Amino acid sequence: MKHTALYEHAAAERIRIAMARRSGKKLSRLAAMATTRVEIEQAHDATGMDFKHEDAEKLFAEHDVNDAQVDTSESDSDFHGDVQLDASMDFRDGGDADPSIIIARDDPHAASIDDGDAVGVVAMAEHAVEVGLVEQSDLQQLCERILSNLFVLKVDHVLSESVMNGLLRLLHSILVPVLPTELLDLLPRSFKAAMTIVSGLLPTVTQYVVCPNECKLFERQTAPPLCPKCGASLFSTAGSPVRQYNYFPLIERLKLWCKSKVCPSSGTHSRSSHSLTDILADLRVQAFLRSIQFASSRPQPPPDLITDVYDSDAYKWFFAGCDPNDVNVAFSVHSGEILSLKTATCFHSNFCHRSD
Amino acid sequence: MFKAGQTSVWPIALTNLSVGPHVRHRYGNLFFVALLPMLRSGSKLKTDINVFLEPLAREFALLENGISLPCAIGDHDPVEATSFTIRTVKAKLLFASADLRALPIFTSMASPPAYYSCHMCNTKGWHHAGTTTFGNNHQYVSCVSCFVTHSNVSTSSHAIR
Numbered sequence: 001m002k003h004t005a006l007y008e009h010a011a012a013e014r015i016r017i018a019m020a021r022r023s024g025k026k027l028s029r030l031a032a033m034a035t036t037r038v039e040i041e042q043a044h045d046a047t048g049m050d051f052k053h054e055d056a057e058k059l060f061a062e063h064d065v066n067d068a069q070v071d072t073s074e075s076d077s078d079f080h081g082d083v084q085l086d087a088s089m090d091f092r093d094g095g096d097a098d099p100s101i102i103i104a105r106d107d108p109h110a111a112s113i114d115d116g117d118a119v120g121v122v123a124m125a126e127h128a129v130e131v132g133l134v135e136q137s138d139l140q141q142l143c144e145r146i147l148s149n150l151f152v153l154k155v156d157h158v159l160s161e162s163v164m165n166g167l168l169r170l171l172h173s174i175l176v177p178v179l180p181t182e183l184l185d186l187l188p189r190s191f192k193a194a195m196t197i198v199s200g201l202l203p204t205v206t207q208y209v210v211c212p213n214e215c216k217l218f219e220r221q222t223a224p225p226l227c228p229k230c231g232a233s234l235f236s237t238a239g240s241p242v243r244q245y246n247y248f249p250l251i252e253r254l255k256l257w258c259k260s261k262v263c264p265s266s267g268t269h270s271r272s273s274h275s276l277t278d279i280l281a282d283l284r285v286q287a288f289l290r291s292i293q294f295a296s297s298r299p300q301p302p303p304d305l306i307t308d309v310y311d312s313d314a315y316k317w318f319f320a321g322c323d324p325n326d327v328n329v330a331f332s333v334h335s336g337e338i339l340s341l342k343t344a345t346c347f348h349s350n351f352c353h354r355s356d
Numbered sequence: 357m358f359k360a361g362q363t364s365v366w367p368i369a370l371t372n373l374s375v376g377p378h379v380r381h382r383y384g385n386l387f388f389v390a391l392l393p394m395l396r397s398g399s400k401l402k403t404d405i406n407v408f409l410e411p412l413a414r415e416f417a418l419l420e421n422g423i424s425l426p427c428a429i430g431d432h433d434p435v436e437a438t439s440f441t442i443r444t445v446k447a448k449l450l451f452a453s454a455d456l457r458a459l460p461i462f463t464s465m466a467s468p469p470a471y472y473s474c475h476m477c478n479t480k481g482w483h484h485a486g487t488t489t490f491g492n493n494h495q496y497v498s499c500v501s502c503f504v505t506h507s508n509v510s511t512s513s514h515a516i517r
Contacts, residue, residue: 215407216407244393249389251418254445254447257387309373329372329448329450330450331451332368332369332454334369
């Protein structure tokens with residue numbers, strides 16, 4: 001089994017343990033179950049053999065009987081069902097069972113877990129990292145996955161920055177008692193910190209300093225202190241520019257567009273891969289070769305019918321000898337609050353439906 | 357985009373006409389290239405937009421001759437990594453569009469409350485109910501003749517700008 005999948009299930013189980021502790025249930029049996037799973041995985045890695053999930057259920061059932069003799073006052077049947085479900089998910093691969101895989105419970109970490117303290121669960125996670133069961137890179141991948149899912153959630157539902165700050169704070173408050181400190185250090189505590197992590201994958205921004213009288217643009221690195229034309233000061237006393245202009249270079253966007261993956265059904269986002277790079281690439285998913293040949297491969301309408309800009313007389317007159325595979329763009333500028341509407345935007349409500 | 361006091365921000369988007377018409381206005385296919393910092397003095401905007409379009413014009417001058425970009429090939433697998441080929445990509449600007457508040461600024465013409473606010477002819481309108489009217493009880497921002505015949509300017513019955 002892949003270490004990443006194991007760690008994710010272990011993390012989900014720890015979250016469930018924390019929720020169970022909040023509802024007043026005892027941790028001893030639950031933590032012991034988690035320990036047994038890690039032991040089985042260790043033995044699995046050591047022997048290189050796979051197990052059927054029936055065998056895993058037998059193991060967990062045997063462990064349940066032992067624990068039921070110790071503590072018969074628990075009534076956590078709901079959680080018991082969850083564990084069996086996880087067992088069937090973890091031991092999905094077929095193979096032969098080895099009766100010698102049950103390791104004696106003399107591990108000091110396991111003994112600390114039996115105390116029923118959440119610190120024992122953390123110690124178990126640290127122990128798993130130490131023995132190489134979970135690598136540090138897996139923690140980073142999990143952090144990236146959490147960040148990417150949050151980013152997609154923000155993009156899909158147009159969440160505000162304050163909501164994202166609240167979500168990240170909530171994640172921290174929930175995960176502090178159950179996750180190792182390495183992962184907590186990787187998780188940002190605010191949306192601003194999260195954006196610094198993904199800033200390398202976002203589009204390039206060129207910052208210009210604008211003369212207050214709008215004489216000329218100056219690049220931020222080479223801007224003089226005074227405007228050479230009108231003599232106005234470009235920077236304030238604190239050193240920040242009086243007016244700043246953010247420009248997203250078109251050529252950089254075209255580079256990303258051309259390098260993006262080819263999707264035969266244009267407009268459908270492929271979410272099969274969940275790494276941060278792939279999801280950000282899916283956000284700008286484009287059918288490059290398919291779409292760039294749209295002008296030449298589209299069906300020709302009757303001569304007196306205009307269905308697109310390519311059917312107009314002006315296009316045929318201006319661009320008669322041009323390569324049909326060129327990228328054609330149209331410039332549009334909009335005033336007002338077109339991007340602040342959460343339910344329907346100007347583009348979706350008017351332009352898309354009209355073109356459909 | 358938003359307005360706070362004397363400033364507002366206007367987005368400039370480039371619509372990719374090489375994509376099909378049903379998907380070309382989606383956010384993933386739009387190229388947002390600039391956020392214009394607009395200043396206003398009272399109720400009038402006093403921003404010269406031509407200054408802010410200089411970087412875009414410089415890039416279009418490069419794209420007119422074509423630039424070499426690595427492009428993805430392998431057209432039927434949306435998940436696996438595709439291979440790349442170097443290809444000369446040209447881009448050209450076909451037309452521009454703007455809303456009613458941005459159009460007078462880009463065309464350096466009068467905004468709709470003015471008497472000569474029709475962008476196609478020299479007909480003088482008159483004020484009625486707070487807006488400019490060009491007759492026939494229609495409160496169009498353009499005069500009626502130009503509004504009806506805007507697709508074929510040569511058939512307009514009066515002087516064209």
